[in-house]
Amino acid sequence: MLIKEWMSRTVITIDSDESLNDALKLFRVRVISMLPVLKEGKLVGIVTHGDVKKASPSGATTLDRHEIAALMDTVLIESVMSSPVITIRADHMIDEAAGLMLAEGISGMPVVDKKGKIKGVITKSDIFRCFVSFTGVSNKGQVFAFNLPDKSGSIKDLTDKIRNSGGRVCSIMTSYEDSEKGFRKGFFYTLDIDSDKFDNLVEELRKADELLYVADLSKGFRKIF
Missing domain, CATH: 3.30.70.260 (ACT domain)
Incomplete structure (x- = not known):
């Protein structure tokens, strides 16, 4: 049960100098729960859908739709991302990933190679798929x-x-x-x-x-x- 056999290999990322609005657009059009954050091609953080919601203006705001979008354009991803990033290697086991997620209270993490380059993403959904396949349920x-x-x-x-x-x-x-x-x-x-x-x-x-x-x-x- 190697991580490389179950991880998602298509990784959608965002740059640290992009805005909260850019992240929100990606979460709306892509079926993803987190975005690895890059700076000059290097992994520097992670931002989740929950982070974006928390940093967005409240529904009780008096701002109109255009004012909200303009405000979110001024908030850079690097100000709301989590850093340092918890990562794991592709040659580790699925149960190691599950244990790490449980211990750290996270729902997924980037999978990197020896040089720290992103090779994929492993999430709790991937672990559920693995578990179901092995039980045959x-x-x-x-x-x-x-x-x-x-x-x-x-x-x-x-x-x-x-x-x-x-x-x-x-x-x-x-x-x-x-x-x-x-x-x-x-x-x-x-x-x-x-x-x-x-x-x-x-x-x-x-x-x-x-x-x-x-x-x-x-x-x-x-x-x-």
């Missing part, structure tokens, strides 16, 4: 959540049972978050389990394992145990 399969013993073979036992029911394992995710010592949470995303075999598999898994949650997305069926 868009294929309307089945989901099984377990409280797994943290020991060798626990995952294989479950995948064998799923395959014996005619299912295909699309992806497996595990986490120690909020798990008691000696256990971990396991999330199995599967495809192609027939309806009659699904019910029998659920019953088998309930008896033999600590099944927490099950869903058949093709039917809209969900159950928490």
